[in-house]
Amino acid sequence: MKEFRIEFTNERIIPSGGLAVVGAILGKSDFVKRLNRMDVTPNRSQHQIKNGDILLTYTGMQCMGKPQFDSVHEMDDDPEFYKAALGITYKIPSEETLRQRMDDIGSSIRQQILQENVEMLRANGIHPSPSKEGYVHVDTDVSPFDNSKTKKEGVSRTYKGCDGFAPIFSYMGREGYLVNEQLREGSQHCQSGTPDYLKETIALCKQITSEKLLFRLDSGNDAAENMGIFLEEGCFFNIKHNLRREGKDNWYKLAKEHCQNIQNPRDGKTVYIGSDWRNVSYKTADGTEKAVTLRIVYEIIERTTDKYGQFLLETDVEVNTYWTNLDFTDEEVIDNYHAHGECEQYHSELKTDMDLERLPSGKFETNELVLEIAILSYNILRMIGQEALGKRNPRPKHAVKRRRHRTVINNLINMACHVTEHARQIVLGLGRSNVWRDILQYVYNSFAYFTA
Numbered sequence: 001m002k003e004f005r006i007e008f009t010n011e012r013i014i015p016s017g018g019l020a021v022v023g024a025i026l027g028k029s030d031f032v033k034r035l036n037r038m039d040v041t042p043n044r045s046q047h048q049i050k051n052g053d054i055l056l057t058y059t060g061m062q063c064m065g066k067p068q069f070d071s072v073h074e075m076d077d078d079p080e081f082y083k084a085a086l087g088i089t090y091k092i093p094s095e096e097t098l099r100q101r102m103d104d105i106g107s108s109i110r111q112q113i114l115q116e117n118v119e120m121l122r123a124n125g126i127h128p129s130p131s132k133e134g135y136v137h138v139d140t141d142v143s144p145f146d147n148s149k150t151k152k153e154g155v156s157r158t159y160k161g162c163d164g165f166a167p168i169f170s171y172m173g174r175e176g177y178l179v180n181e182q183l184r185e186g187s188q189h190c191q192s193g194t195p196d197y198l199k200e201t202i203a204l205c206k207q208i209t210s211e212k213l214l215f216r217l218d219s220g221n222d223a224a225e226n227m228g229i230f231l232e233e234g235c236f237f238n239i240k241h242n243l244r245r246e247g248k249d250n251w252y253k254l255a256k257e258h259c260q261n262i263q264n265p266r267d268g269k270t271v272y273i274g275s276d277w278r279n280v281s282y283k284t285a286d287g288t289e290k291a292v293t294l295r296i297v298y299e300i301i302e303r304t305t306d307k308y309g310q311f312l313l314e315t316d317v318e319v320n321t322y323w324t325n326l327d328f329t330d331e332e333v334i335d336n337y338h339a340h341g342e343c344e345q346y347h348s349e350l351k352t353d354m355d356l357e358r359l360p361s362g363k364f365e366t367n368e369l370v371l372e373i374a375i376l377s378y379n380i381l382r383m384i385g386q387e388a389l390g391k392r393n394p395r396p397k398h399a400v401k402r403r404r405h406r407t408v409i410n411n412l413i414n415m416a417c418h419v420t421e422h423a424r425q426i427v428l429g430l431g432r433s434n435v436w437r438d439i440l441q442y443v444y445n446s447f448a449y450f451t452a
Contacts, residue, residue, distance in 0.1 A: 017417030062377035106365035128173025228282030268305025
């Protein structure tokens with residue numbers, strides 16, 4: 001094996017050349033200027049480092065998958081590049097300034113970030129893809145963040161059995177664009193505060209698309225109030241029914257007596273699929289009581305043997321039921337809800353790929369701000385990944401409908417480049433040995449020169 005000699009050089013070789021794309025996407029609005037005019041610390045003198053520079057810096061850190069405050073030191077060796085790439089006007093903040101200012105800002109700019117997310121998607125021509133039936137899916141779900149062995153504000157026991165937070169997220173379209181989120185204490189029930197959250201989410205979604213919206217929620221959000229909100233707003237829903245105290249026997253008896261769609265996928269297993277109708281009452285925003293009759297689809301599985309053919313001492317009965325106002329067949333409703341499980345992959349991209357599960361601050365409001373900025377960072381990475389699909393090398397070996405955030409971060413954001421300046425332009429030199437260089441060039445040109 002040949003020996004290598006390691007030398008230091010004064011050449012400007014940057015490990016995160018893909019941040020130029022992030023800056024191109026963020027630079028299409030006046031969001032930063034509006035932030036700079038906001039006074040979040042009235043008891044202090046005017047800051048040299050503006051609020052916009054703080055949020056631009058932290059958004060870049062999240063897009064690199066490095067949300068911990070001390071990761072800002074990675075920009076120390078060549079701050080001029082990061083300023084130019086992200087559009088920072090004054091200077092890169094220190095770790096202490098970054099942490100203190102984010103503590104000061106807290107959750108005070110939540111509405112501005114949510115609206116900026118909408119404007120960012122629209123300014124870059126993003127249209128969440130509908131399903132083949134013409135509905136834009138909005139998957140809403142709670143995903144616990146494990147922050148065990150910490151004393152952060154708001155950390156408490158989650159339903160997963162760990163200490164942490166229990167934020168709720170809403171993803172839109174087949175691509176899974178993040179349209180809304182809300183940080184919650186770990187012990188907070190998933191339905192607590194959800195009605196207001198759903199109203200906010202519906203308003204945001206209607207600004208992004210004019211297609212029909214189909215909300216999918218799990219059994220923790222089986223509440224008449226939620227269904228009433230969807231009906232009043234003209235939205236469709238597919239919600240897993242929570243049996244609560246109903247028990248399985250009544251559903252099993254109903255299927256035995258009335259079901260006409262009976263399937264036998266194997267010996268010892270019988271599946272009953274059908275629909276029933278139930279009366280549901282809810283209150284409108286003005287307090288008016290309304291009663292409606294809603295469809296509930298059931299899938300009841302009866303097992304007398306296990307998958308190996310072993311006979312069971314008692315018949316095993318599994319009951320799954322779903323509230324819906326769709327005109328789908330029973331099987332289509334069930335399959336549609338099963339597709340809701342894909343949002344677990346979106347949670348994983350936030351928690352693992354972007355390293356956001358263990359939130360960086362001990363203050364609850366600061367962690368709220370971290371997750372709110374993550375809406376922008378998450379969607380920027382998704383936009384880059386979607387734009388890169390099917391573009392030159394390397395071509396995937398199988399059909400790919402989206403690139404995972406980890407792939408985008410590793411291969412496009414954290415792409416080494418040689419930085420030079422010529423004719424008042426910054427030139428990023430991409431090595432010939434990098435097979436992703438054509439894609440980065442294409443993606444940058446797509447966003448830098450796109451006009452809605």
